[in-house]
Amino acid sequence: MDYKDLIASNLHECTGLDKEQILGLIEIPPKLEMGDYAFPCFVLAKTLHKAPPMIANELMASEELVKGFDGAVTVDAAGPYINFKIDRGVLARNVLTEIYEAEDHYGDRNIGEGKNVIIEFSSPNIAKPFHVGHAFTTILGNSLSNIYSRLGYNVIRFNHLGDYGTQFGKLITAYRLWGDEAAMQENPIDELTRIYVKFHDECKVSPEKEKELEDTARDNFRKLEEGEAEEVALWQRFRDLSLQVFEKTYNRMGIKFDNYNGESFYSPMIPSVVKMLEDKGLLEESEGAKVVKLDDEGLPPCLVVKSDGTTIYASRDLAAVLYRHEEYNFYKNIYVVGLPQQLHFRQVFAVLKKAGYDFADDCVHVGFGLLKFKDNRAFSTRAGNIIKLDEFLDKTTEKTAEIIRKNSELRGGDMTDEQIAEVSEVVGLGAVTYTYLKSGREKDIYFDWDDMLDFEGDTAPYLIYTYARIKSILRKAHDADIINDDFNLASELTAEDEYAVIRSLADFKDAVVKAAESYEPFMISRQISLIARNFNRFYNNSRIINADTQESREARLMLCKAVSYCLKSGLDMLGIGVVEKM
Numbered sequence: 069m070d071y072k073d074l075i076a077s078n079l080h081e082c083t084g085l086d087k088e089q090i091l092g093l094i095e096i097p098p099k100l101e102m103g104d105y106a107f108p109c110f111v112l113a114k115t116l117h118k119a120p121p122m123i124a125n126e127l128m129a130s131e132e133l134v135k136g137f138d139g140a141v142t143v144d145a146a147g148p149y150i151n152f153k154i155d156r157g158v159l160a161r162n163v164l165t166e167i168y169e170a171e172d173h174y175g176d177r178n179i180g181e182g183k184n185v186i187i188e189f190s191s192p193n194i195a196k197p198f199h200v201g202h203a204f205t206t207i208l209g210n211s212l213s214n215i216y217s218r219l220g221y222n223v224i225r226f227n228h229l230g231d232y233g234t235q236f237g238k239l240i241t242a243y244r245l246w247g248d249e250a251a252m253q254e255n256p257i258d259e260l261t262r263i264y265v266k267f268h269d270e271c272k273v274s275p276e277k278e279k280e281l282e283d284t285a286r287d288n289f290r291k292l293e294e295g296e297a298e299e300v301a302l303w304q305r306f307r308d309l310s311l312q313v314f315e316k317t318y319n320r321m322g323i324k325f326d327n328y329n330g331e332s333f334y335s336p337m338i339p340s341v342v343k344m345l346e347d348k349g350l351l352e353e354s355e356g357a358k359v360v361k362l363d364d365e366g367l368p369p370c371l372v373v374k375s376d377g378t379t380i381y382a383s384r385d386l387a388a389v390l391y392r393h394e395e396y397n398f399y400k401n402i403y404v405v406g407l408p409q410q411l412h413f414r415q416v417f418a419v420l421k422k423a424g425y426d427f428a429d430d431c432v433h434v435g436f437g438l439l440k441f442k443d444n445r446a447f448s449t450r451a452g453n454i455i456k457l458d459e460f461l462d463k464t465t466e467k468t469a470e471i472i473r474k475n476s477e478l479r480g481g482d483m484t485d486e487q488i489a490e491v492s493e494v495v496g497l498g499a500v501t502y503t504y505l506k507s508g509r510e511k512d513i514y515f516d517w518d519d520m521l522d523f524e525g526d527t528a529p530y531l532i533y534t535y536a537r538i539k540s541i542l543r544k545a546h547d548a549d550i551i552n553d554d555f556n557l558a559s560e561l562t563a564e565d566e567y568a569v570i571r572s573l574a575d576f577k578d579a580v581v582k583a584a585e586s587y588e589p590f591m592i593s594r595q596i597s598l599i600a601r602n603f604n605r606f607y608n609n610s611r612i613i614n615a616d617t618q619e620s621r622e623a624r625l626m627l628c629k630a631v632s633y634c635l636k637s638g639l640d641m642l643g644i645g646v647v648e649k650m
């Protein structure tokens with residue numbers, strides 16, 4: 069049963085306020101003993117011409133307020149608030165029943181049924197290394213995709229590859245002059261980076277040299293745009309090889325895309341975008357370029373066609389959003405791109421709106437902060453060099469393996485090398501993923517291996533360890549044949565520590581919806597971290613397998629299992645795996 073929903077229905081009948089509005093107002097009291105839900109009466113003060121505490125007192129007396137609860141709720145007025153306290157035993161039984169039904173899909177809903185949500189994320193530039201900075205959009209976008217799917221939306225995962233632009237003229241030129249086929253096979257991105265850097269170095273040799281190279285590059289790009297077979301083939305090859313490298317990382321992280329339509333895909337659609345803007349009288353000449361003025365919106369003009377006639381990033385994004393709407397009639401079109409591009413997206417959305425496309429309001433830029441290392445020396449990198457994601461993941465799993473091995477040795481060496489490697493991959497990648505998702509996305513992240521791999525800290529290793537610990541208890545109980553899963557016994561779970569776990573499990577569902585609404589997976593990470601803390605407190609303070617009574621033992625085992633389902637469900641939404649043993 070959804071208590072919050074029931075409370076909102078009842079309040080709606082008592083007050084006439086809109087139910088959705090009530091749902092938005094209901095709070096969870098700051099202290100457990102105050103109750104499970106609180107309704108602040110301030111909104112009613114104006115219409116009723118009474119002070120909020122008085123309203124709370126009067127409402128409290130209404131029988132309507134507790135309809136449908138079968139006596140399982142007590143209502144209290146505390147100043148301007150009405151507090152609702154659900155009977156602990158009843159709450160426990162309901163929450164456990166619900167979790168057992170959903171298993172590791174606890175938190176799923178069908179609120180998104182029939183709605184298409186496009187989530188664009190990762191979007192690296194081809195021929196360039198995939199570095200730790202790209203991991204933020206990749207991990208955040210993947211998590212949001214998981215969350216929206218689990219809420220029943222039809223999610224389409226887009227990777228808007230940076231596969232277009234004048235730099236490809238340079239790459240083609242550089243490849244013809246200095247490309248090394250063997251190196252290209254071996255490590256295409258390193259080789260493409262090498263020749264791209266060389267192109268720029270050679271340009272510095274003399275003005276004549278620079279002119280010659282730049283002219284050839286421009287010529288090659290023009291040929292590429294005009295579809296000349298040789299140039300297109302080279303470009304295609306750079307793209308395919310780069311994508312193969314990216315996909316290795318995506319596979320390793322368990323991330324999939326439905327669509328790799330990069331910028332090049334939209335390029336042929338630009339003339340019709342330009343024509344549309346011209347027909348609507350929105351395009352203006354400015355120093356030879358064509359722009360859409362956005363003075364009314366308080367934004368600088370959006371450049372659509374450059375003075376040399378070539379199109380740019382923004383025009384490709386305009387073409388892309390029109391295509392996406394045409395193809396998918398999206399409910400939401402979400403861009404997971406760093407905050408530095410905020411202005412760009414504001415401009416693109418404003419141009420759409422000006423052109424009369426109201427679906428501009430369904431486009432969302434989900435920005436995020438920067439990645440910094442707490443201690444730069446922790447990763448040996450030459451000055452100014454970027455840190456490749458793959459190397460970073462390797463290093464993390466290596467460090468994780470050291471810890472796992474040590475722990476195993478302390479237990480007398482109960483894990484094989486193979487098990488250690490498998491577990492370290494899941495825990496290490498989880499640790500990285502969690503670090504990106506544990507705080508509000510707009511905050512900068514400070515990476516530090518000790519923090520990230522702290523088995524007692526707010527980390528993925530801590531959560532996965534808690535999960536594995538529960539699985540070990542359940543295995544023991546299973547072997548002893550003492551599991552019965554009798555939900556009636558759940559009403560035993562009323563002690564303070566047990567109630568805290570139940571309460572946090574009950575709140576998980578709301579956290580998922582809030583995470584989707586605010587594009588903040590950290591609402592989920594925060595909730596499962598709270599559940600794990602509450603569980604470990606309960607675990608440390610209570611006997612489970614050796615509980616005083618059989619009823620209490622069975623009830624506690626059920627609670628353990630419910631926590632394991634919920635942790636697995638939440639971690640999965642974040643894009644983090646679990647292990648059964650570590």
Ligand code: ARG
Binds near residue numbers: 188192193230385405
């Ligand atoms: N490739 C771009 C970059 O690395 C990000 C693309 C963002 N998406 C978009 N639709 N503009 O900066």
